[in-house]
Amino acid sequence: xxxxxxxxxxxxxxxxxxxxxxxxxxxxxxxxxxxxxxxxxxxxxxxxxxxxxxxxxxxxxxxxxxxxxxxxxxxxxxxxxxxxxxxxxxxxxxxxxxxxxxxxxxxxxxxxxxxxxxxxxxxxxxxxxxxxxxxxxxxxxxxxxxxxxxxxxxxxxxxxxxxxxxxxxxxxxxxxxxxxxxxxxxxxxxxxxxxxxxxxxxxxxxxxxxxxxxxxxxxxxxxxxxxxxxxxxxxxxxxxxxxxxxxxxxxxxxxxxxxxxxxxxxxxxxxxxxxxxxxxxxxxxxxxxxxxxxxxxxxxxxxxxxxxxxxxxxxxxxxxxxxxxxxxxxxxxxxxxxxxxxxxxxxxxxxxxxxxxxxxxxxxxxxxxxxxxxxxxxx
Ligand code: SF4
Ligand code: SF4
Ligand code: SF4
Numbered sequence: 547x548x549x550x551x552x553x554x555x556x557x558x559x560x561x562x563x564x565x566x567x568x569x570x571x572x573x574x575x576x577x578x579x580x581x582x583x584x585x586x587x588x589x590x591x592x593x594x595x596x597x598x599x600x601x602x603x604x605x606x607x608x609x610x611x612x613x614x615x616x617x618x619x620x621x622x623x624x625x626x627x628x629x630x631x632x633x634x635x636x637x638x639x640x641x642x643x644x645x646x647x648x649x650x651x652x653x654x655x656x657x658x659x660x661x662x663x664x665x666x667x668x669x670x671x672x673x674x675x676x677x678x679x680x681x682x683x684x685x686x687x688x689x690x691x692x693x694x695x696x697x698x699x700x701x702x703x704x705x706x707x708x709x710x711x712x713x714x715x716x717x718x719x720x721x722x723x724x725x726x727x728x729x730x731x732x733x734x735x736x737x738x739x740x741x742x743x744x745x746x747x748x749x750x751x752x753x754x755x756x757x758x759x760x761x762x763x764x765x766x767x768x769x770x771x772x773x774x775x776x777x778x779x780x781x782x783x784x785x786x787x788x789x790x791x792x793x794x795x796x797x798x799x800x801x802x803x804x805x806x807x808x809x810x811x812x813x814x815x816x817x818x819x820x821x822x823x824x825x826x827x828x829x830x831x832x833x834x835x836x837x838x839x840x841x842x843x844x845x846x847x848x849x850x851x852x853x854x855x856x857x858x859x860x861x862x863x864x865x866x867x868x869x870x871x872x873x874x875x876x877x878x879x880x881x882x883x884x885x886x887x888x889x890x891x892x893x894x895x896x897x898x899x900x901x902x903x904x905x906x907x908x909x910x911x912x913x914x915x916x917x918x919x920x921x922x923x924x925x
Contacts, residue, residue: 561823562647578731580796594782607760610672613767622678625671651826662749707754707767708829718749732769789876819848877903
């Protein structure tokens, strides 16, 4: 594999199970902000999008900014075709049987003279924040009809900045205006250094940096750091109607803690997976994949861990610890550092061991005899 000369450091990326080239040396934060989103539970109510927008991006020049957005897959995307455009450019993605990525990351595939393989969205691409909502079929010509049986599916993908371990936005910035905080791994733009070259917008494959047309500098999700510093979870997490989200901190891959709910879901149960791990950024929003979607689509989106994640998720009703962590989603606005199961309850604690949440671990009977009705549980 020929590697561009500026890829000076070999860094370890546990999500693709190999070393890769990156412009800066590996420097993992002590603890990494991380999120788990359970896609199976999202109802696309957009409360998260509105909560973020009204809190952080209601000013002039921020009209097209959705630091949090929820799009319908497979046809929706904001900005338009954000993932298709980069997937097409990143030709030839492949994985070994043991889960090692054998294709090139966006750093390794960068064209001569560039640091990241990217593309810059045009104005049009920001014109349709919710295109394709609830669509489960591509465009059908008038008069066409389908008489066979086909699998109809779609799902909602909630997206925020991944506060990547190896951010492409940071790698590409010629002004070194983007930095990753040592204390929690949140990735921020230093607005006094930014000159609006938009290299970060071009580089981020998730398109989660935005250009402010009034101030002429870049802005992005700030991980709600003023809340996180107070031990509280971000706005888009605490307002989530479906309780699909949990924010906490991921430990370093060589020192996971089983009682840390995020480590438990990501490292131990491997039920929550990164979005497009093949890009090589080690993103830190982890998704529980939707159980009803064709596997080929999910492999492309979440990598080779999909089968295990779905099997584990489906088995949660027989796994009390796992069920307990699911019950803690949306149970408190504080950040849960550790959990345990006690009798029929899930308990969540802060970093000094104070109790934050106590919720019953309970599965509803499938058939409710009293009311003569069937009830579904997730999973
Ligand atoms: S608030 Fe929660 S359920 Fe509603 S769209 Fe956002 S992630 Fe989905
Ligand atoms: S998702 Fe994009 S904007 Fe966020 S840290 Fe990663 S590369 Fe940067
Ligand atoms: S973490 Fe905060 S800033 Fe980032 S998308 Fe969520 S609400 Fe917006």
